[in-house]
Amino acid sequence: MRFAADRPVGDGPxxxxxxxxxxxxxxxxxxxxxLPALAFPEPGLWWFAYVALVPWLLLIRTAPTGRRAAVEGWLGGVGFMIAVHHWLIPSLHVFMLVLAALLGLLWAPWGWLxxxxxxxTPSSGRALAAIAVVPSGWLTIELVRSWEGLGGPWGLLGASQWQVSPALRLASFGAVWLVSLVVLAVNTAITVLIAVPRARAPVAVALVAGALAVTAVRAWAPAPGETGRTRIAIVQPGVVEGPGSVERRFDRGEELTRSLAGRDPDLVVWGESSVGADLRERPDLAERLAALSREVGAPLLVNVDARRTGASGPDGIFKSSVLVGPRGPTGDRYDKMRLVPFGEYVPARGLLGWATSVGRAAGEDRLRGDRPVVMDLPDGGPRVGPLVCFESAFPDMSRRLVLDGADVLIAQSATSSFQDSWAPEQHASLAALRAAESGRPAVHATLTGVSAVYGPDGARIGGVLGTGGGAAAVYDVPLARGATGYARFGDWPVYGALAVLAAWGASRAAARLRRPPAPGPAAPPARTAHGSAGRPGR
Structure with missing residues (x-):
């Protein structure tokens, strides 16, 4: 490969x-x-994602040294993390700057890259290589920061395309990872077209070839076929604050659920933390929920946020999806597995526990479940796979539920702490990607909005329940069978990106080995046996 022998810009004087x-x-x-934060909801300028990184790329490429490029990669990463997580500032205060500075370090190697x-003035070969290598480097960053302990996969660039039908079809084949790669490749290609005149022709050819490849993937990736329908109701109580808010929220959910009588739902879904006590310790609450199930003619999927004691396993606070039928809790329960750092537990609390005095970090760590659960409804119907809040950001969790037999994905969420920010819209949009990736409908039910439902292709069904108040709505949801490319093959774009980076690193190493060594310093003139150098002896 010719570009491997090109000498990159040095870091010399x-x-x-x-x-x-x-x-x-x-x-x-x-x-x-x-800048890329503008592509996400609420601004929702999805088209801007394809050029949003160009200013940053142009800045980094003109850095005087590799070290300076790494610094500007880090500083840009800090700006990106603050922008896509700015709604956390009221909760974390100054600690948000600390986290952004630490996570921004992930972009330092990318800046050097x-x-x-x-x-x-890169050659055409090196410019073309950049269109594959630079996006692969970014995707590696997305992979690393998607680890739960580093905050999870919030703000993945591909997620900005949640309402773009061609992008959703790509997601069905390679998840949000493939969409991120395409967005980064376009940004990199535009940067080359602007800054590297000699590479414009081959890059234009590469863009056309890439567009044809994307079209082929869209055509090849099978669209989910409808196999039936189900009726799912969402109950959103709205903002309930002040003393006794937990009990009053339950009462409001009960009132809204009664309004569904006669509308024939197959399942009623309440949001995250909709029940504030362990139902085994509060049989009165369990009976009230069972009475609601009998009244509306459907089971309820509620979410219990409470301390659990006296059962097998550890005592502590769990967040659990619990299915309640006409006779009470059915025994199907899913305990949240991936917890929000600082919101639901403090990593290394002995070292970072001071965060609780700075912001609204968790005063006590919640406990986590140990396995996903697919639930069977009491009177038949679709099998449901619950996720709790933050977990709807993880592609692999919804994939696991589908492989285990889930017909419908249900995310129970609460974003009331961030009601007037971009967070509710952005969180709801993630369900569209999970639906498209898995080929199964996805329900996003919240306490205070935004609640929404998406079909197996990721397209939104019906209207949303916004943050303006409480409501209950029934959605006619199409069901689908079959496995998407992502369900079959998993996170293959990530492995492909790592392979591209490895190949690029190997080509650089090989080029260095082939490069002739730099000439050393000139040898001093030889001395004769009888005199000084260069002078015959007497």
Missing amino acids: VPGTPRGARLRRAVAAPVAGA VRSLLGG
């Missing part, structure tokens, strides 16, 4: 950069890194 210019670049980097491929 460069003319001094004026302090003012360094300061301007240091300010520009986080601003440029924050961008400059090594696009810095200076």
Whole structure:
């Protein structure tokens, strides 16, 4: 491969950069890194995602050294993390800056990578390689920060395309990871077209080839076929605050559920933390829920956020999806497995416990479940796979539920702490991606909005229940069978990106080995046996 022998821009001595210019670049980097946040809900400028990274890429490629490129990658990463998580600032306060600074370090190697491929005057081969390698580097960052302990997969760039039908079809084949790769490849190609005139023709050809490949994937990826329908109701009580809010929220959910009588739902879904006591310790609440099930003619899927004692397993606070039928709890229960860092537990509490005095971090760690659960409704009907709040951001969790036989994905959520931010809209949009990836409908039910339902292709069904108040609604939901490409093959785009990075690293190493060694210092003139150097002896 010819580009492997191209010598990247070196990190050797460069003319001094004026302090003012360094300061301007240091300010520009986080601003440029924050721009992609506009592509997500609520701004929802999905088309902007395809050019949002261009200013940041252009800035990094002109960095005077690889070290400076890494710094500007880090600063841009800080800006990106603050922008896509800005709604957490009221809860975490100054600790949000600490987290952004730490997680922003993931972009430092990416900054160096961008400059090594696009810095200076790269050859056409190196510019073309950048269109594959730079997105692969970004996807590796998304993979690393998707680990629950680092905050989870919130703000994955591909998630900005949640309402774009062609992107959802790509997600059915390679999950949100494949969509992120496409978005990054377009950003990188546009950067090359702007900054590397000699590579415009081959890059234009590469863009056409990429568009044809995407079209082929869309055509090949089978659309889910409808196999039936089910009626699912969402009960959203709205904002309930002040003393006794837990009990009053239950009362409001009970009132709204009664309004569903005669509307023939197959399942009624309440949001996260809709029940504030263990139903085994509060048989009065269990009976009230059973009476509701009898009244509306359907089971209820509620979410219990309470301390559990006296049962097998550890004592502590769990968040659990619990199915309640006309005779009471059916015994089907799913305990949330992936918890929100600081919101539901404090990592390394002995070291970071001080965060509870700075913001609204969890005062006590919640306990986690140990397995996914697929539930059978008491009177037949579709099998449901529950997820709790944060878990709807993880593609692998919904995939696991579908492989285990779930016909409908149900995410029970609560974003009332972030009611006036972008978080409710953005969280609800994730269900569209999970539906498209798995080929199964997805229900996103919240306490205070936004609640929404998406079909097996990721398209929204009916209207949303917004953050303006409480409501109950019934949705006619199509069911589907068959396995999507993502359900069959899993996270293959991630493995492909890692392979691209490995191949690029190997080509650089091989090029260095083939490069002739630099000439050493000139040898001093030889001395004769009888005199000084270069002078005959007497």
